[in-house]
Structures are given as C-alpha cells and as structure tokens.
Amino acid sequence: MTWPGTGVPEGISSMIFDATPSHYILSVYDENFELKYEFELPEYEYIPHQYFVSEKGLHLFGNHPDHPDSKEDQLVIHTFDFSD
Numbered sequence: 001m002t003w004p005g006t007g008v009p010e011g012i013s014s015m016i017f018d019a020t021p022s023h024y025i026l027s028v029y030d031e032n033f034e035l036k037y038e039f040e041l042p043e044y045e046y047i048p049h050q051y052f053v054s055e056k057g058l059h060l061f062g063n064h065p066d067h068p069d070s071k072e073d074q075l076v077i078h079t080f081d082f083s084d
Contacts, residue, residue, distance in 0.1 A: 044067040057080050
C-alpha cells in the first residue's frame, strides 16, 4: 500500500499523514512479483496500517478516524478477494 501524496493543503507538512493518510493505493502482485491489480482506495475509508490476510483474502479495517461515519465502538472490516 502506498500513499499517492495527494490531498495535502498548501503549508501543511505531509508528515502529519504518516499514521493515517487520507487514502492510498493498493497494489497486488503474484508469486513472480508481477503486478496483478492496482487501484486507489476511497478517501478516509481505510486505515493503511491495520489489515490482515487470510484464506478469504485481504481484510482492511474501514474505521478511518477522519471518516464522518466512523464510530469508535464499531469494528468495520472489508474483505477483498483477489483469487482467480
């Protein structure tokens, strides 16, 4: 996952987005490190440092603290299946 560096207001250090960037790009590679998928995730939806992988796929936590509907007492997990 990489942050595209966009969405930083002028005069604001991008380092404030180190822990929870507004959005980022998800890149998926195969066993030969060939790029299979790459897409930008929605702004303020997911937390880039909170995820896990299982047989069902990649699980991202959809509790970005700056999302207007985010609730501290709810755990939101979205699963992305990249199997063929």
